[in-house]
Amino acid sequence: MNQLCTRDDLSAAVNSIREHCQLRPRIACILGSGLSALAERVEADAVIPYSEIPYFPSLSVAGHAGRLVLGHIKGIPIAFLQGRAHYYEGYEFSDITWPIRVLRLLGVDTLLLTNAAGGIHRGWDTGDIVLITDHINIPGLAGNNPLRGPNDDSFGPRFPAMSAAYDTELINLARESANRLNISLREGVYAMVGGPNFETPAEIRLLRAVGADVVGMSTVPEVLVGRHSGMRILGLSYISNIAVDSSSKLSHVASHAEVLNTGAMVLPRLAVLIEEIIQHI
Ligand code: HPA
Numbered sequence: 001m002n003q004l005c006t007r008d009d010l011s012a013a014v015n016s017i018r019e020h021c022q023l024r025p026r027i028a029c030i031l032g033s034g035l036s037a038l039a040e041r042v043e044a045d046a047v048i049p050y051s052e053i054p055y056f057p058s059l060s061v062a063g064h065a066g067r068l069v070l071g072h073i074k075g076i077p078i079a080f081l082q083g084r085a086h087y088y089e090g091y092e093f094s095d096i097t098w099p100i101r102v103l104r105l106l107g108v109d110t111l112l113l114t115n116a117a118g119g120i121h122r123g124w125d126t127g128d129i130v131l132i133t134d135h136i137n138i139p140g141l142a143g144n145n146p147l148r149g150p151n152d153d154s155f156g157p158r159f160p161a162m163s164a165a166y167d168t169e170l171i172n173l174a175r176e177s178a179n180r181l182n183i184s185l186r187e188g189v190y191a192m193v194g195g196p197n198f199e200t201p202a203e204i205r206l207l208r209a210v211g212a213d214v215v216g217m218s219t220v221p222e223v224l225v226g227r228h229s230g231m232r233i234l235g236l237s238y239i240s241n242i243a244v245d246s247s248s249k250l251s252h253v254a255s256h257a258e259v260l261n262t263g264a265m266v267l268p269r270l271a272v273l274i275e276e277i278i279q280h281i
Helices: 007-020 036-041 098-106 168-181 201-209 220-228 256-280
Strands: 027-031 043-049 067-073 076-082 110-119 129-137 185-192 214-216 232-242
Touching: 007 043, 007 067, 007 098, 027 036, 027 256, 036 067, 036 076, 036 256, 067 256, 076 098, 076 256, 098 220, 110 220, 110 256, 129 168, 129 220, 129 256, 168 185, 168 232, 168 256, 185 220, 214 232, 220 232, 232 256
Parallel strands: 027 076, 027 110, 110 232, 129 185, 185 214
Antiparallel strands: 043 067, 067 076, 110 214, 129 232
């Protein structure tokens, strides 16, 4: 879809948001599976269903509310996206990342991305919060990339670097924030897979062998499009389930219900961490 959309289409989306609300946030936070309630901590100026914003993808997955919340946290203007579209819902990567370009045109330069992920790193546990320091883009390595197709030079270069995709200053800020709050923070590499199935034990062993610490079905396309247009990125996962790496552990079968239950458990901790980070950006 996005490939066929023009600057006019993007402007239509931006204008429709501005008609609801004149707020000019520089920070946006995308709330992953089970985390939509985090936006309840915002003093909201406007809550806009995605269905009212031209070309925003509609969402079909439980735990993703599908609303743009514009408001303030501790006096700081911010946009929260309650939920995201996924490739496995049938969208192209360029559709999924349409909202990132809209946010860029709204003036957002800092993206906080959150998600639920399966834990691969041995010893890490359900409910742990993981600061993403790098990623492995499994669909992208095979050429499936939101930046595929004609490049819009007004957003960024044809060949954007991803050597520091996750902003070093924001990583430090997240570490310091977690320290101050006494919240323990893991750090590691996020592997993106297409889904919707959870991985086989052999796939998990493969991902571990190539250096992945957590695995999920989102976030990376947003990082690519955000970085392409010069946005600074911070990524936070919470481990919603431990990825099964051996058929002898099959008594534990991953499910979306487990993802959402863990999300509810992690939410208060993640909320205070994100608030602390936002105040220091
Ligand atoms: N695998 C892939 N994506 C996920 C998982 C998982 O185990 N948990 C949450 N998102």
